[in-house]
Amino acid sequence: xxxxxxxxxxxxxxxxxxxxxxxxxxxxxxxxxxxxxxxxxxxxxxxxxxxxxxxxxxxxxxxxxxxxxxxxxxxxxxxxxxxxxxxxxxxxxxxxxxxxxxxxxxxxxxx
Amino acid sequence: xxxxxxxxxxxxxxxxxxxxxxxxxxxxxxxxxxxxxxxxxxxxxxxxxxxxxxxxxxxxxxxxxxxxxxxxxxxxxxxxxxxxxxxxxxxxxxxxxxxxxxxxxxxxxxxxxx
Numbered sequence: 001x002x003x004x005x006x007x008x009x010x011x012x013x014x015x016x017x018x019x020x021x022x023x024x025x026x027x028x029x030x031x032x033x034x035x036x037x038x039x040x041x042x043x044x045x046x047x048x049x050x051x052x053x054x055x056x057x058x059x060x061x062x063x064x065x066x067x068x069x070x071x072x073x074x075x076x077x078x079x080x081x082x083x084x085x086x087x088x089x090x091x092x093x094x095x096x097x098x099x100x101x102x103x104x105x106x107x108x109x110x111x
Numbered sequence: 112x113x114x115x116x117x118x119x120x121x122x123x124x125x126x127x128x129x130x131x132x133x134x135x136x137x138x139x140x141x142x143x144x145x146x147x148x149x150x151x152x153x154x155x156x157x158x159x160x161x162x163x164x165x166x167x168x169x170x171x172x173x174x175x176x177x178x179x180x181x182x183x184x185x186x187x188x189x190x191x192x193x194x195x196x197x198x199x200x201x202x203x204x205x206x207x208x209x210x211x212x213x214x215x216x217x218x219x220x221x222x223x224x225x
Contacts, residue, residue: 008151034213043115043201043216044154089153098169099214101146101153 008087010106019077021105023090028071030092034099035064035075039086047075047088077107085109113138115217117202123223124192132187132220134202142205143185144169144214145177147198154201160185192224 013019025033031052036044050057050064050073057064063076073090087106091099115136124130136143144159146169156169160179174196176188185204189196202217 041218043203043218045216046213049213091154098156098159099154100170101155103151103153 008104008106010108012108012110013080015080015082015109015111017080019075019080019084019107019109021075021077021088021107023073023075023102023105025071025073025090025092025102027092027094027100028068029094030100032093033064033066033073034091034093035062035073036089036091036101037084037086038089038104044089080107080109082109082111113215115202115204115215117200117217117220119220120218121221123225125225126193127191130189130192130222132189132200132202132222134185134187134217135183136185136202136204136215137183138204138206138215139182140204140206140215141182142214143179144203145175145185145187146201146203147171147196148201148219149198157187157200192222194224196222197224198222 034049035047037047038044048059048062048064050066055066061078065074087104089104090102093099118133141162145157146154148154155171157175158169158177160166163179163182166177200220203214205214
């Protein structure tokens with residue numbers, strides 16, 4: 001598959017555990033945030049998004065938390081499964097579809 | 112099936128030989144964009160297009176050209192490729208410029224310039 005990062009921070013968890021992936025964003029004017037999942041050999045895939053007027057949003061097995069005070073974003077994955085193994089990117093936007101991506105975190109899920 | 116397609120998926124070329132990477136979407140999306148992905152740098156935007164005949168530079172446009180003659184196609188052109196353009200390239204599209212919408216990404220094109 002395609003290599004998306006040689007020295008990415010890595011989070012290793014056991015199947016069934018909850019995973020928390022963190023992201024620090026840079027622009028205090030950013031008002032929209034997205035988490036993407038990228039599996040080996042594939043393009044990024046949208047997971048969940050959140051606007052700056054919210055501090056929490058839940059999806060199916062995933063929750064995004066936003067702390068604007070410290071410019072921090074996190075992705076929580078409940079009951080992590082082997083199929084969740086991938087590289088996860090946060091992205092921020094100040095509007096009009098221009099996204100700035102973080103460098104990514106690799107999630108490894110052991111059976 | 113709604114999708115973004117890119118061709119070729121893999122390309123090895125030599126310095127200075129012009130090449131085009133095609134991108135096509137079948138979702139009638141107005142917005143399309145090109146990114147490059149390099150180890151340790153994440154995805155960086157090269158060019159984007161808000162509609163037919165409307166294109167603009169992203170963060171790393173040097174050495175690239177684009178065109179948007181039709182809504183569905185957004186080719187990336189490297190007039191004179193150089194080794195520092197060796198990268199993994201992604202095309203993306205989304206539907207609505209005036210609200211925040213999901214960008215759909217293509218499968219990627221691995222380019223090596225020797």
